[in-house]
Amino acid sequence: MTIAVGDKMPEVTIKTMGSDGPEDVDIASYFGGRKVVLFSVPGAFTPTCSAKHLPGFVQKADDLKAKGIGAIACLAVNDAFVMGAWGKDQSADGKVDMLADGSGALTAALGLELDLTGAGLGKRGQRFALIVDDGTVSHVAIEEGGAFEVSSAEAILAAL
8 A cells, every 4th residue: 555645654664874884764763753855766876866856855955944844855775875875976965864775665665666677676666755744644746657747856845
């Protein structure tokens, strides 16, 4: 079942790259007590993700925070090392938290898996964005295959 408005975020643990290596991120704690934008990309360093999706949120971080967003998080089914390197490459530090869903546990719990095994990429996550208020989803924007419209930083700003 796909996550919907009014649903609570799943209780799973994923990773982020800390100063001393990968660190756990408890999803319930991360989303608790604040309003968060979570956007997901099919993969780090991929064309649309690197040219448009992540850069848009980096560029619009201050605008989103001015509208009450306490954190912006980028999610991908990649490991913490890749997400950390991609965040540095995209100057995301201090603007967008890079969350690594290496095993796809969070993506599967959200019901937003994308099977790209035919293209040699394995199981990934769909391109989407959520607004989560104190652990409860208040906005869901899932892209149709190959599209990049409803999950952009601009679209999320308009939804706030």
